[in-house]
Every structure is written in C-alpha cells, then in structure tokens.
Amino acid sequence: MKNYFETAFDLLDRVYRKGAFLKIVLADLPENAENRALVTKLCYGTVEGDAKYHYQIARLTQGKPLKPHVRLILKMAMYLLSDLGRPAYATINTAVEFSKRFDKGAASGLINAVLRRFLREEMTFVYPERRYERLSVQYSYPLFAVKRLFHTYGEEAEEIIRGGEAVNAVRFAKGVNGGEYFTEQGVEFTPSPFTNLFYAEKFSRNADYEKGIYTFQSVGSVAICDMIAPCERLLDTCAAPGGKSVYLAEKCTSVTAAELHPHRAALIEGYAKRMGATNLTVAVKDATEDREEWHSYFDAVLCDVPCSGYGVLKENPDIKLRASERDFTSLPPLQKEILTRSSTFVKSGGVLYYSTCTLFTEENDGVIAAFLKNNPDFLVEEATSPLPHKKMKYGVQFLPHDAKAGFYFAKLRKK
Template sequence: MGRQVNEREIVLAVLMEITENGAYSHKILGEVLSKYQYLEKKERAFITRVTEGTLEHLIEIDYILDQFSKVKVKKMKPVIRNILRSGVYQLKYMDSVPDHAVCSEAVKLAVRKGFSGLKGYVNGVLRSVARGLDTLDYPQEGIEALSIQYSIPTWILRLWEKSYGEEVTRTMAADFLKERPVTIRCCQNKVTPEQLKKELEQEGVTVQEHPYLPYAFFISGYDYLESLDCFWKGWFTVQDVSSMLVAELAAPEAGNKIVDICAAPGGKSLHIAEKLWITDRNEAKKGEVEARDLTEYKVGLIEENIARMELENIHAVCRDATVPDEAWKEKADIVLADLPCSGLGVFGKKPDLKYRVKEEDLKELAGLQRKILENAQAMVKKGGTLLYSTCTIDPMENEENVHWFLKKYPQFSLNSIREKLCPQLAESVEEEGCIQLLPGIHCSDGFFIARLKKNGEN
C-alpha cells in the first residue's frame, strides 16, 4: 500500500511548480485537481484555497515572513520558502485550521522533503508568526502600503494610478482578492437559458442570473464541473461575461465568413459560431467560423470544445497570426483579434500573473499586438468588422494601439457599440466604439474591446 495522499504536500508541489519552475497556476492546478479527483470535495477545496490564496497574498506573506525570520524570504531554500508561505496563509486567512496544526504539519512536511535539520526553524518561524500576527506593523501610506495590502507589485499600481486615479486603483486591487462564483454561458444552440437554469438547480447547483446578459449565469455549490450532466451535454461553457461581449459586438449576420486569429481555448469562436447558427437557421447561405491558434496543443483544446458543443459551422486551424495570410485577403466579414497581452485584468483568476509580468513586457506586447493587427486588418473585406480585444487594463495595449491603428489604416473607423450593450455598460463607453471594463467597477474581469469597421461596401 502506498502512503496516503497529503493535501499540504500537493499544495507544496503545485507552489514549487509555479514559483520556481514557471508553471501557470490555472493550468497546473486544473491538472492536479483532475488527477486527484477521487479525493473528497473538502480535500480538493483545501488544495485549491491554500494554493490560490498563497499566490493571491504572496507579497503580503513574504513581508510577514521577513518580519519574523532572520533568513529573508529571498535567501530561503525554495522548499522551505513555500512550506512557510502556505503556512502563513493558513495562519492569517483560515480560521478553520488551528495554529498548532499548521505548525506541526509544516514541520512534518519539511522532514518528509529531506529537511529534518530545519524542522526547528520552520516550527519557530510559524509559531512566531502565529503569536505576532495581530501586533505586526504594516506601512500605512503610499504605494508600498497598497502593494503589501493587496499583493500587487508597485509598478502595476503606479500604472493604474496614472491611468485611472487612486480610488479606482484601490477598488480594482481589492476586487482581485474577492472570492467569486464561476461565470458560465448558456449554449443556445442546444438549450434555452431557462432550461439550463432549471436543470442545473435540479443537479444541486446554485444559479444566479448575470446582470449584463440574459444567457450568462453565476454558478456555485457544485463539486466539480465534470460531475455535472449539463457540462457533458454541452449545455454551457465557462466564460467571463467580458469575453461574451465580443460576440455580442461582432453581431454576425447570415452567411458571414468569420476568422478568430488567436482563438484557444475557443470560447469566443464558439459563441460567435452559435450566434451564426441561430442567424443562419432559415437561410440558404450558411456562414462559417475558422478558429486559429499557434500550436497543435491549443488547436486541440479548441477541437475538444467544438466536439462538446456539437457545432458544425466552426473548424480549428493551426496558424501563426504574426504571418500574413494572402489566401484570406479581404475575404472575412468579421475578424476577431483577441490578442496576447499582459493579462493585468485577470489577476483574480490567474494570480501568478501579478509576479510574472514585468514592466518592460508591456512595450514588447504592444509591438506584437500591432504586428498581428496589421495582418488581421488585411483579412477584413470592405464593409467588414475587426474586433480587437485584450484581457488587460493597460492603455498602451488598448486605447493607444487603437489610435495607432486608425492613424495607420484610415480605411477603418471606430463603430458605435452603445446600442449593443446593456444600459449599465453603455454608460461606460468613454470613446465611441471602445469599452474598457474594470474589475470592481464592472461585474466582470478587466477587459478591453474595440469595434472597427472597414469603410466601403462589399
């Protein structure tokens, strides 16, 4: 018989992969939870909460450790560093776990990992933290105080303050740390929103309607997605409402030819294919969506979702968006360009991005986006639409790119979007044809969309 699986050991392994080996938190945590699906719901919830919580509060946790340990966090052995980090998270944020249990389990874990010589050190640091948490002094003012309070690097906070002001910056930073339900989109080629809601509730899921779109819901109270019949029947897909708005603003018409040039895992492509299917049902001329991405792995993800949704008007293709496509020159009615970006708007779902992205990356990413936009615009036919979107709240990657694009390609103009948005969002359109969604201000991720129309007629 093998040794029983230990949740804290799994947490440590995941944190090591993310903080030391550069793995992406949402990918590796998903893989680990799938591997240990046989564990009790409570055990999987513990793994998820401690892993995500430690990452979400990492700057604060390291600040705390530096106050109580003679060896500073940066000088610690990686295994010990991550044992202590997850221990501090439990001590500060998990009342359900007794302090003595946090300390003793951390010591056992250090021994199991071959650091029996440091068990006294691990025990001493965590016991000191447990005793001194309530008396610890934090910086009270300035950008450093915000950085420690919300565990966001100072350079990001300065960028936001410059763009959005101090109050909005604090609101966004606080929102990323809030626990939130999963957002799903009803797949209306298969089921109505009313039917989906009823079926999910019969499966014991708590379902709440989203204020922005009638086919979007918040769900909670389930064990895991793959345990739900509705998931396997392809009745819904996990997707943030900000991403759903791309298809809303694309507004496909019967017979349209549509290309999504950076599509994986396919949420926006499938959504627009679904809208096209509904529009095409009674038409002789059928439209089609081509969902592209750079690698066979990403194309495989798209194909898995196409198979689950059972839509026949969409296919996946492996293609590099940085390479021009002469075969599609002025052939597409709609081009979706949801481009690689800094991800500053999705820290709530991918907390490790806060520490992964660097200030110098923004300029490089903006340049990559411009290169892809140059290829994307060439595919749009006269009278066609280009949808540019990112999951960031960085003006350089968003509004500044749009202004550059319009200057370089005067045959395009921003196209009105207010009438396609609910009243709450219509009020947030500051520049005609563009919307910047902000966490905590809007009920969504941080996200940017611009709708650009190519002048002339087909």
C-alpha cells in the same frame, strides 16, 4: 497517500520554481486526492497573497536568506492560519512535519519559530507606510502596475487593485433554458446581464458538461461575444482555448478559429466538438503572417490578442508572479502587428474587433491609436454593453471591481 499540504506543495513548487501555470498544474490534481477542495484553495490563496506573506516572512526572520521550499512552506501555512482560519497548532505541526522531507529537517525549527511568532502577534499583517508600496504588498500587486493604474485611473485605481471576487459563470448552449436547468437540479444561481449566462458559486461539472449542455465561460468573455454582431464569415485570429469562437459559432454562419500553437489549437477542436459547433473550422496559424486566400474574405475578424492579463488576476493570480514591466514594451508591438495583419482579412464594409483582458492604455487604446494612424480606411464605431464600463477614447474598458472582470474592447469598421 499524500496529505493535503504535501499535494499542494508539490503543485505550487512547479508554479514557483518552474514557472508552470497554476491552472495547468491544478488540472493534474487527481480526482481522488485527499481534500481536493482545500488543496485548490491553498494553491490559489498562497499565490494570490504571495507578496503579502513574503513581506511578513522577511520581517519575522529579519530578512534572513531562506531556501525556496522554506519560504513556500511558510507562505502556505500563513495563508491557512490567517485567511482560512485553520486550527493553529495542527496547521503548524503539519507544516513542520512536512518540512522534515528536506535537508534532514534542518529548517523545521525555524519554520516552527516563525509560525509561532506569527500566532503570538495574532497574525497581524504589517505593511509599508508609503501608499503605493502598501497597496503593492497588501494586494500582492506589482509596484510598477500599481503606479501605472493610478496614472490612468486616478483614485479608482485602489478599487481596481483590490479587485472583485472571481465568480463561477456558467453559459448554456443555445436553446437550453439555464434558469430552468438550475431550478430542476436544485442549484442556487443568480442571473447575469446576459440571457444565457448565470452565476452559480457551488455548481461544478456533471455529466451534462460533456454533452455540451453548458460550459464555464467568464462574464468578460461572454460580454465580448455579446458586442460582436452576427455575421456570415467570422475569423477569430487568437482563438485558443476557444471560448469565444465556440460561442460566436452560435451567432455566425461560419467561424474560422486560428491559433499559433498546435497543442492549443487542439483545445479548440475539443471545445467545439463538446459543444456541437459543426460550423467552426480550426486553423493553426500565426496571426502576424499573411494568408492570401483570406484577403478581404471575412465579414468580421476578432483579434483577442495575447496580453498582460491584469484584468483576470483573480482567476490567474500566478500572472503576478511572472509580471514584468517589460510586458509593456514587448506586447504592444505584437498586438499592433496582429491587428494590422488581421485588418487585411476584413472585407470592405466589414468589422475588425480588438480585445484584451487587461487594463493598461499601452495595450488597449494605445494600440488602436497607432493602428488608426496608419489605416485611415478604418473608423471607430461605438460599442456598448449591459456590464458597467468606462468609455475610453476609442474602445470600452471594463474594470474588475465593477464588471467582475477587466477587459477592453474596440470596434473598427472598414470603409
């Protein structure tokens, strides 16, 4: 059986070298893997602190070129030593022994030397002096994104970059008393601002999950559903994996959950079945394309568009590995196109909702501004939430450090 280090390395190697999504590779972690919880922590921690470790490695090796597996082993070991406080010599030994799997152990001496030097320096992290560069390394946040956040949010950007802790949020199905459920099970929990959502750090799936008693849904996702009014016919244009559609099916008479990718549409089917949402229909459809029978058909349409995802970096730290400034030029045109097409499916007097899980004006208020310019038959309506938020010109912006999630929401009424 593989040890924890080997298991985590094999998963992380897929993320680093093949661009796989961290959540997806972790879904392949066998139930009986050794030290499953530690493997998960090691994968998240290594990716989350990637640039911080990268910078120390460059310093400790005087910028020597390193093979990708050597760099990854060093990053993993640094996380174990510094952030997790694992026993020093056993950890170094595990990393060095593991490195012998490659190139007949050619790099094991270097790995040993770098990690021992890191220890001798009492695991001190050194950062660049200039503020934006320092924040970028310290919080492993892309430099272009640091600059953009300061431009939009001023001094608050530093807190945004530092972020909040990811929380384990459990949403109970309609009619289930979540507080009573947790109390009976002896699970520690704290309430959220939403009646059916609770934070329970140590709670993990049991048999009731498959029975649809509860689901795991982020507070951001629940907050968006909370701002959507019950109606008869609702269309969710970018719906997979289905968290919002399924929740909205509890509030609306019928929900059509559309999604571009068939394999992702299948996730909605599974989610709806598990939660017993029989009034939800799944459609495989490109949200930029027309469908004549949907013209002016829906009371409400939600566009939860693909976005750069900076509001959910704690849950998906691998976004930072793939981050590119090009997202800011490639995503807004798609987001505008989806919103514009979707607006034709809203009936007169109905509502068009727009949401993202990101923090940048270009993908949020900027998209709404461009839409309103070409669609004078839509008016902005105020949205509000019990979660802390900022009022922007058109929508509301939730920030990761005070709302536990970063996302944006706007509400537009068709005249």
